[in-house]
Amino acid sequence: MARDTRGIDYESPIRRILIGLLVLILFALFLFWRIDGPRAERFRAAVIDQVVPSFGWALGPVSRIATMVDNFESYTNIYEQNRQLRRELQQMKAWKEAALQLEQENAKLLDLNKVRLDPKLTYVTGVVIADTGSPFRQSVLLNVGARDGIRDGWATTDGLGLVGRIAGVGQTSSRVIMLTDPGSRVPVTVQPSGQRAILAGDNSALPPLSFLESPELVKPGDRIVSSGDGKVFPAGLLVGQVVMDADRRLRVRLSADYRRLEFLRVLRRPEGETPQGPVELLAPPPPEFPGPTTLLELGAATAEPADG
Numbered sequence: 155m156a157r158d159t160r161g162i163d164y165e166s167p168i169r170r171i172l173i174g175l176l177v178l179i180l181f182a183l184f185l186f187w188r189i190d191g192p193r194a195e196r197f198r199a200a201v202i203d204q205v206v207p208s209f210g211w212a213l214g215p216v217s218r219i220a221t222m223v224d225n226f227e228s229y230t231n232i233y234e235q236n237r238q239l240r241r242e243l244q245q246m247k248a249w250k251e252a253a254l255q256l257e258q259e260n261a262k263l264l265d266l267n268k269v270r271l272d273p274k275l276t277y278v279t280g281v282v283i284a285d286t287g288s289p290f291r292q293s294v295l296l297n298v299g300a301r302d303g304i305r306d307g308w309a310t311t312d313g314l315g316l317v318g319r320i321a322g323v324g325q326t327s328s329r330v331i332m333l334t335d336p337g338s339r340v341p342v343t344v345q346p347s348g349q350r351a352i353l354a355g356d357n358s359a360l361p362p363l364s365f366l367e368s369p370e371l372v373k374p375g376d377r378i379v380s381s382g383d384g385k386v387f388p389a390g391l392l393v394g395q396v397v398m399d400a401d402r403r404l405r406v407r408l409s410a411d412y413r414r415l416e417f418l419r420v421l422r423r424p425e426g427e428t429p430q431g432p433v434e435l436l437a438p439p440p441p442e443f444p445g446p447t448t449l450l451e452l453g454a455a456t457a458e459p460a461d462g
Contacts, residue, residue: 276421277420277421278298278303279418280297280328280417280418280419280420281296281297281416282294282296282415282416282417283296283297283327285415292331292336292338292355293329293330293332293335294329294330294415295329296310296328296329296330296418296420297326297327298328298420299323299324299327299328300323300324300326301325301326303422304320304328304420305323306322307319307320307321308320308422308423309380309386309387309388309391309420310418311391311410311419311421312415312417314392315393315394315409315410316333316340316380316393316408317333317412317415318330318331318333319331319338319386320420330418332412333355333361333393333408333410334359334408334412335355335357336355336357337355338355338361339352339354339355340352340353340380340386341353341381341382341386341387342363342380342381342393342406343381344371344376344377344378345378345379346376347368347371347372347376349367349371349372351363351364352364352365353378353393359407359408359412360405360406361405361406361408362403362404362405362406363396363404363405363406369404372404373396374395374396374398376395377392378392378393378394378406379393388421388423391421393408394406394408394410395407395409
């Protein structure tokens with residue numbers, strides 16, 4: 155009668171035997187690899203020569219993985235260096251912008267120093283703190299005022315030419331009416347012809363010349379300076395150059411750069427030449443009557459004396 159072997163497990167004993175043999179072989183290799191001797195060394199070299207070249211396919215991925223790890227570390231270092239360089243670049247841009255602003259301010263102040271003034275004139279340099287210009291008014295505010303000795307009517311210039319005059323003084327600020335303002339009227343002289351004229355603001359960048367005695371003596375390119383008439387502006391301040399518009403009307407291209415007004419020089423006038431108040435800026439003060447002040451007294455004074 156045949157024996158039933160279906161319930162017998164052959165795999166477990168065989169697995170244990172194979173594992174034991176593998177452990178013994180590995181242990182034997184370990185011991186043999188630790189033996190120091192000429193024969194053992196020659197045997198190990200022969201084994202390495204036979205086994206290692208055939209395992210190149212297995213060492214390739216390992217080498218690639220090691221290379222990828224090195225590349226990743228290098229990429230991480232490069233990324234950190236890039237972030238640091240970006241931060242330094244942003245800081246350099248900020249320093250560059252600050253340097254450019256300082257350079258522009260320095261250039262404007264140097265331009266102010268190049269202006270040659272009458273030795274009798276002193277000045278106060280102020281910073282433009284606001285532009286109060288509008289379609290009907292052309293003016294700016296300065297950060298100097300009565301505490302700095304500023305008075306109404308004093309002329310203001312930038313590094314290139316005449317800008318306007320003080321028209322309104324506060325304790326710490328003052329307002330400058332520019333030459334382009336419709337209310338501005340400046341007596342000027344045309345060089346080299348010596349013609350006298352009035353520069354009248356009209357809210358345009360090229361204000362016209364009015365009241366020329368001999369317009370035929372004036373040509374484009376002539377130099378315009380303040381005449382000093384009326385003692386409002388000092389004589390000889392550069393105003394601009396004569397140009398001719400499409401209607402053949404003589405106008406003035408102002409020397410002052412109105413688009414970049416940052417610093418203005420307020421010219422002090424001697425005490426005897428400083429206009430006092432807005433009335434004197436426009437016209438001389440009315441004459442004073444030395445006699446009576448009431449209508450009755452004025453009539454009595456002007457009546458003819460009766461015959462004795």
